Amino acid sequence: MLGAFVDGELPASARETLEARLADDPRAAARVAAWRAQKAALRALCEGARVSGEDAAPDAGQAGAEPAVLILRPSGSWWWRAGMAAAWVAVGAGLAVAATMLVPRLAPGLAPELMAGAAPTAARSETSEAFARRADIAYAVYSPEQRHPVEVGAADEAHLVAWLSRRLGKPLSVPSLAEYGYTLVGGRLLPGNTGPAAQFMYENDAGERLTLYVASSAVDRDPVRLLRDGNRRTFYWSTERTGYALSGPQTEPKLREIALDVCGALGGKPGQW
Structure with missing residues (x-):
């Protein structure tokens, strides 16, 4: 509800009720203030970085104004990226198989602990x-x-x-x-x-x-x-x-x-x- 309030998505009656509650809830009010500051910072970060051909970003103070959006287009052909992804998947699968075969042989007492996901005692202590x-x-x-x-x-x-x-x-x-x-x-x-x-x-x-x-x-x-x-x-x-x-x-x-x-x-x- 706080997120919808910050984004201006609450109906008027719900917004008024929440505003009254925020007056008596310092923690919630602080969270709303932090989210508003974060939203303003994102707008400032993206200002002027809009898609070519679009109009200038609307004023941040206007109701319903949307922040500018950064669009990142990776270079290179799609088939080259797909091939690299498939190669890394194959390498990862090979390493997983090798680890499964070698760990029990190299450290039989340690393998069950690793398979169970338990951390050693030294790692848990501080x-x-x-x-x-x-x-x-x-x-x-x-x-x-x-x-x-x-x-x-x-x-x-x-x-x-x-x-x-x-x-x-x-x-x-x-x-x-x-x-x-x-x-x-x-x-x-x-x-x-x-x-x-x-x-x-x-x-x-x-x-x-x-x-x-x-x-x-x-x-x-x-x-x-x-x-x-x-x-x-x-x-x-x-x-x-x-x-x-x-x-x-x-x-x-x-x-x-x-x-x-x-x-x-x-x-x-x-x-x-």
Whole structure:
């Protein structure tokens, strides 16, 4: 419906209804604005590149105006292109047959995995820094959100922890940050690299937010490290094959102090690092 709205294809009544809804839906309004900008950019890109003999492109502001169209005509005879396509098809078929015959002989233990389409474990795991960047992006996306910062609020903390523990397949706990002036806002379920991930959000009286990102880790134990991205900071570590990342706008010494306390509260031993 949003696409039809941007393209001017909705009836007047449906258009008015959708306009009223967009006033109360910032995400949908932002999507409409982005599509309109994209459409304008395509018009600008194609301006003046019309088929020879056609009239000039109509004004982009006119209703129903169609953007100019680029027509690309490949050089060469059709029979030459058809012959080349057939040759490449034959080459591809030959390579497929050869691979089918050779793979089982060269790597019998690997062939079933390839035939099943399963990726090796090393390909599915991610580095500690990639884990931290995933947590940093989640913080950057959800911490500014005012209306829907979490899926389950702090009022249902017991349900939130039980739900996320069940989805991640391990018992989770929410450390208290009250001594630092932060209270729990709630949490949400997120996609991780190899399965579900959880995000818990905290907020202080000034409106500043911290997030604790939790997901499975291929590393049994990893020391606390720092990732910087603009004015955001993320301290991350692993304990008993569970990765944790604390993200926020705090200065590094303060956020590090909080991260070390959280690490200890969740079973880690930051004093050893």
